[in-house]
Amino acid sequence: MKVIVTDEVSDSGLQLLEEDPRVSVDVRLKLSAEELRAQIGAYDAIITRSGTRVDRALLEAGENLKIVARAGVGVDSVDIDAASERGIIVVNAPTGNTNSAAEHTFALLLSLCRNVTVANDNLKSGDWQRAPFTGHELRGKTLGIIGMGKVGGRVARRARAFEMDVVVYDPYISEKRAEDFGVRLVQLDDLLRLADIITVHTPLNEETKGMIGPAQFERMKDGVLIVNCARGGIYVEEATLQALESGKVIGAAFDVWSQEPPDSDTLKKLIAHPKMVVTPHLGANTFEAQKNVAIDVCQEILAYLDGKPLTNAINIPRFDPDLMEHMKPFMALASTIGNFISQLAPPNPRKVTFTYSGQLARYDCTPLTVCGLAALLNRHTEREVNLVNASLIAREMGIEVEAVRTTETESYSNVVSLALETPTGKRVIAGTLFEGRPKIVKMRNFDTDFRPEEHMLVLSYQDRPGLIGKIGTLLGDAGVNIGNMNLGRREKGGEALVVFSTDSRVDEATIAEITAAIQPDYIRAVTLPK
Template identity: 60%
Template sequence: MKVIVTDEVAQEGLALLAQDPRVEIDVKLGLKKDELLAIIGEYDVIITRSGTTVDKDLLDAGKKLRMVARAGVGIDNVDVDYASSRGVIVVNAPFGNTNSAAEHAMALLLSFCRNVTKANASLKGGEWKRAPFTGVELKGKTAGVIGLGKVGGRVATRLKAFECEVLACDPYISVKRAHDLGVKLVSHEEVYKNCDIITLHTPLNDETRNMIGEREIALMKDGVILINAARGGIINEAALLAALKSNKVYGAAVDVFSQEPPRTEVLTELIAQERLVVTPHLGANTFEAQVNVAVDVSKEILHYLDDQPLENAVNIPRFDMALMDQMRPFLNLMSIMCDFGIQLVDANLEKVTFGYAGNIAHYDCSPLTVCGLSALLNRRVDQDVNMVNATLVAEGMGIAVEETKSTQTDAFSNLITLIIEGQGGKRRTVSGTLFEGAPRIVRLRDYSMDFAPAEHMLLLNYSDRPGMIGKIGTIMGEHDINIASMNLGRREEKGEAMVILSLDSAVPAEVVELVRTATEATFIKALHMPGAKCQRGCGCGI
């Protein structure tokens, strides 16, 4: 295997490859684009950082390319979609900076608690003052860690070493994972209400953007300390500024901002606050982290050579196309079912079971299983999850995965059933099939249903009685939300009913609350499923 290195990469990583007789390495730095295009056709793998653009031209010229290895987290300089279409695997190193990020979060916290930045400036300014810089200890404090992934888990361990009581919130981490770390899993609101220190370690996505705002800060203890070394935008910066000014928040330490470099009026005023310690996104800036990312991508290249699973592939490698052609409609169905099911889960995942019944059970269903896992996990962790690494990610989160098969099925020629089990015995069941190639959900829990998933949906349970459908329709009409279709399931007259509405637009939270109150719903959830807009793809990148 011939490998070309086009950007500065730590030698410790390249040494792993140099020791393998199957690998031939050429380090060619500073190549102009035409120079690189002229020689890339000789190589199987390219190792880059941010200085090389891996675009369509380069991928087309790289006739032998099998892998693009990005020695870092970001892949903005790689055309991942086109690489996928060419059957080229793209790997990165999302966790090479895990320890650096965790240590930086602790550095920020300790710097704030002991007034390190202010005392440093004072002493260097020629002063000798001690009383103004009296600090606070971590020992005995209750610390809340929101996001218990690889970085959050390390921070929790370090907080415990400082003799903090640690509460953690992460709805996608198993109780076993928390138990192994020696922390207690609680809800978001319990973290807000009970913690003296709250540190954030989640990805930035639709679910976490502005996750900490005015309402959440109002729930917190007076004098709370906030730490954000994860992603800018998780904390609403205007709300943080107001809380610092009002002394609701005693102080904060921030490494990341919604705009970088920060230039807005709000950010400028926020950064100037006396009780805020700031750094310019330094979480990954250590010499060790640079070595780690080089080692990580080199290991991925060796894993590929040895036909071992790739932990950090960000796209889908080439599968047997005959199998994929047969599975493609079911991949789409599985992706949509899992996107639907995961939004109904409000407990920590413990186990996921994928059941296949009917003709499909005669085939190898493992692509469907890993596709389902990727759909369940992709929005929940701080890395790209796909069919290459989904099983490894689930294993790391302590989630048990099971696959069952039966060639017998009563009503359908093919049936896929997803069972998601969470903490406390909570369980969600979704069954689906294909009608003329289009996904249909035919069972929820023990209710027989029949509906085509849509981008915007509303699911609710209530006690069946006259007038309920009319109340729901009236509320939707009053708020200009059009109902495209409605499906009702129930076991008996005047028993519990389950209703699923397909809507032309999203349902605001206040409208959901109006429907809950009007129907006395025992469960209600607005669902957003972008993948249901188009029924042509599989949702897995194949």
């Protein structure tokens, strides 16, 4: 295998490849895009950092390219879709900087609590003062951690060593994982109310963007400290500035920003605020982290050569063609129900059971299990989850995964069921294929019959005359057009379940109006990939 290295990468990682007689490594730094395109066709793998843009043109020129290895977490510089289209695997190194990020969190927190930065500047200016820099101890304080992934877990362990009480909000981990770390799992509102110090360690996605805004600051203790070494944009920066100026937050330590380099007036004011300790996205900037990510991606290349699973593959690797052709429609079904239930189920799953019924059960259903699991978990972890690493990530999150096959089925030739067990109960969803497309045939204990669409609204309520009409009227008033409706119930006047497919997403304000009008037992908007 011929490997080209186009950015500065630690020699410790490259040594692994250079020692393997199957691998030839060429280091070609500072190539222009045109020069790289001219040379890439001779290589099987490319190792990059952020300095190289692996775009569609480069991938098309790489006629022998089999793997793109990004020595770091972010893959914004890689065209994932173009790589997938050409069967090129993309790997990154999402855990190599885990310790670095956790330690930087405490570097910022301790600097904030003990006024290190301002005291340093004061003393270097020739002054000698002590009283203005009186600080706060961590011992006895309650630390609220939002997100208990790899970094959040390390922060929790270090906080316990500082004799802090730790509360955690993460709806996608099991209670067992929290117990293993000696922390208490709580709801977000409880964390905001209890914590003296709050730190976030989540990915930035639709659910976490702006999750700490004016309403959340209002619920916090007066005099709270906040930290962000995760992703810019999780805290609403305008609201953060207001909270600092009002005294609600007496200190903040940020390493990341919604715009990097920061250029807006709000960010400039926030960075210049005297109660802020700031760094320019240094969470992964240690010599050790750079060495780790280099080793990680080089090990992935060797695993590929050895035919072993790739732990950190970003995109879906190729299956055996015969298996793929047979399983592809059912993989879409498993992915759909996994994605669907991930938006409906209670938090903190502890067990996931996939059941395959009918003729499908005669085949190896492992691709279906990992596909459904990847869809279930992919919204809720800082790592990209795919068919290769889904089982590993579930295990790390403390989630038990079981697959059951039975050739017996009642109404359909093939059924895929997913049961999700949480501390507050069990949720079940089942589907089949109709004309090659997924169809949901069961939710909880209700028989259903609908095709999943991009936008849906799911409600359960005590059946009473006129409620469907009220819901339709409120959706119409909000400019939301109903495409289809499926109603399930077990008895007259009992609990009913209704699923609307809509032409656009139902926003929170409309959900609040429907809730006030009909008092549903449950209501949730669902968005699925097109």
